[in-house]
Amino acid sequence: MAASALGTRSGHWFSALALGVTLFKCLLIPTYHSTDFEVHRNWLAITHSLPISQWYYEATSEWTLDYPPFFAWFEYALSHIAKFFDQEMLNVRNLNYLSSGTLLFQRFSVILADALFVYAVHECCKCIDGKKTSKELIEKPKFILSVLLLWNFGLLIVDHIHFQYNGFLSGLMLLSIARIFQKRHMEAAFLFAVLLHFKHIYLYVAPAYGIYLLRSYCFTASKPDGSVRWGSFSFVRVLSLGLIVFLVSALSLGPFLALNQLPQVFSRLFPFKRGLCHAYWAPNFWALYNAVDKALCVIGMGLNDKWFGSAVPAHSPSLSFPSGNPHLHTDSHTGPRGFLQCLVLCALSSFMFGWHVHEKAILLAILPMSLLSVERAGDATTFLILTTTGHYSLFPLLFTAPELPIKVSLMLLFTVYSVSSLQTLFRKEKPLLNWMETVYLLGLGPLEVCCELVFPLTSWKLKYPFIPLLLTSVYCAVGITYAWARLYVSVLTSCLVSKTKKQ
Template sequence: MAAFTIAAGTGNWFSALALGVTLLKCLLIPTYHSTDFEVHRNWLAITHSLPISQWYYEATSEWTLDYPPFFAWFEYILSHVAKYFDQEMLNVRNLNYSSSRTLLFQRFSVIFMDVLFVYAVHECCKCIDGKKVGKELTEKPKFILSVLLLWNFGLLIVDRILDILCTIPLLILIYTNIRLMFSKRHMEGAFLFAVLLHFKHIYLYVAPAYGVYLLRSYCFTANKPDGSIRWNSFSFVRVISLGLVVFLVSALSLGPFLALNQLPQVFSRLFPFKRGLCHAYWAPNFWALYNALDKVLSVIGLKLKFLDPNNIPKASMTSGLVQQFQHTVLPSVTPLATLICTLIAILPSIFCLWFKPQGPRGFLRCLTLCALSSFMFGWHVHEKAILLAILPMSLLSVQKAGDASIFLILTTTGHYSLFPLLFTAPELPIKILLMLLFTIYSISSLKTLFRKEKPLFNWMETFYLLGLGPLEVCCEFVFPFTSWKVKYPFLPLLLTSVYCAVGITYAWFKLYVSVLIDPPVGKTKKQ
């Protein structure tokens, strides 16, 4: 981190940060690649070698195309570059194909797309105000934010090691936020977000925040001095304009499949409800705690002979497989139940965005809460989805001490929950070192930024975060040498998921309390 300080003093610190992280990604090229490597190779092959009418029907590989059409077209464009590296990677029947040229193409495609991400971060940092130190204005908040986004540990291992192309959607997300919050370009923001949804439909998580913010700030043409809206200033023309933008983008994306009468097939791929409540490795959310409680109750029930062993469902929640299962003691959860829970969790934040406007910061907080609430209660949530909350929270962390505290708890816990994704021995020191560097820098820099405020952590939060150290020692260095490794192979994943779920739930609750008690723009707490 000393290099960052030197760079900051020269005035070229952003270029140094961007160059440094690019060099690091190049060094990570030989590291482990997950099944996502084969997922994207297969999507390249599907879009390159098959007509569009077969894209969402092809099922030679288990890794079928399940992203929206814009991402499929993005893969199609990439495939025409990939053929110059290794033509064999574009053969649909070459399952689990890998070669040195294929690896280089996959890695460099991610690194090359990062140029766009760097641009979005640069534009975002220009919108962050400096911080006064005495009579001078320092750019320290901008510098810290640049590190938090460009050197984000989660992005380093998810996008750069696991070969998941998050860069383009993240670019659009960040740029959309800039256009909406700081430039007030609502139509452009609506267009970009519509494009984003057709790149990666997981961003439906934050669609309520965008919809309400656009409706309130754009479709009502005037506000009262206290921030409330003037109902007689509602513009139907602007509503129609927004709807037309979304419709045209959706028509461009889904139109070809509508013409082929394939929309039901496309949606069945995008929303695979038959995959079960949880992913193979439980995302650290409410359902992880729910599953763990059911497991504990079932063990107690068997010990006390309240339960019949012959009636225990065969599909195990802790097998590490993607499958549907029935809970033993607690009521089993359906997709409808998760939808209802998610909507209930989101509604208070939407209410605050409408009735307690807090400017751009209020929108960002609502967006984060929508992402976190969907992560907490959604159906078949992937552990990587925690990044949807961490990244917007990064923007909030450099502006207010309370948000910085919540960010540090969320990012430390959320990033640690990604550790099981890199489970091979060579990557163990890499992931530990990278996370330690990022976490230490995040905590120390934000503490320095808000050194005149109250401490960022209380004793309970400090104790919990320090507990991640012993947990890692137990999971990585102790458990493999015990007899439990054979009998309970999924135990480290269960412990990691449940422990991190506690921290993420706490951060979600703490952010919600902060949003609910903070006054609207133009008012103070005394008022």
């Protein structure tokens, strides 16, 4: 009876959170939208108006189709609804087309697609371990996690102001993570395979899935210390996983293989001719690398053109590494939590050292890190540093004046809630943030004042317009690098502890 009442209350507050954020997203419909709005409108037109043989060749617009085939089919499906709003948006030659019908359709398509994200969050909440928590507080971690995910500041501004479909894609990832925790391995493998063919950036975390599924699903027995029994290896399960990946890949890439267009598709998906860094430096290792380079050039230590930026060694795509995790700590002894740690580390390492990384990719690490943050104080600290600096680094995406109070208010609310709720959850622990970490995060306030209010009034605005971006990128890169180092040490420590127990 009590359990039933508890479940009912849980359902009520989750539904309220989901409904509330959905209504809030509707309020953001009239706000600024980026060129990504035109990108997706153009993809609607391409997939609707042209045969499949031309999808990855069409180049009337500079915003060519460069997502995997499943996302192209997703746009194709949406286009058949879009035609009832405004047929003209589906004309390939209507570049930069915008109408009230187009605006409403595209905004609502993102909001409705987020239904998958809401369901995935609900499933993830079921995976929170309440064994160490009193009955009175058993729902608290779940409530906090729901808010951290459903009301995630980054998703709100990137999807529902800037404009993208990250919520829908993140829903697939979180649902696959939930299935790992629920030991529904085949479903997890299927969902992740599908996700890869929606957006190939998730290749970053593929090593975590591959190693975990191999060790925890394909070995059917383990020793008392948690290590695998090599004689228990199941070829049937390996073949089952391989068959899932093959069938999903065949469904996605098969038509283009038949058309002999796979090289063209891959050239769109992996444009390595782009430079090391995006126009706005993502706050990662390369931002710090570039800052050192520029500083050396200013003081006259530049060398020659064969050096990147002239002062530090050149870099090529082959040197960018996607995972960087210690020993891929996903064995059966650490279980799904070890897998999740590894997944976040894969995502964050790829963000730190990848080629042509976009600032929005930080969400790939922040969202799954939310699940870790409600279970251990150390992970909560890493989450607070990562999410605060990572979210602030997204501010330059919204550069118009009307959005300034929106982004500042939303981030303040989300950050204050994150700090206060996690500190309350781990109230028996020492403060989650030490004085240096607190001072660093508070430094984002003066940085924002400097970039948004002071700099525009100076004479440097016309001569050095990039300075606010440089300051934001480099300052946030320090915090994200620190969070990555904390996470790396945490996973490495877990590896050593696990090995010690086995010995």
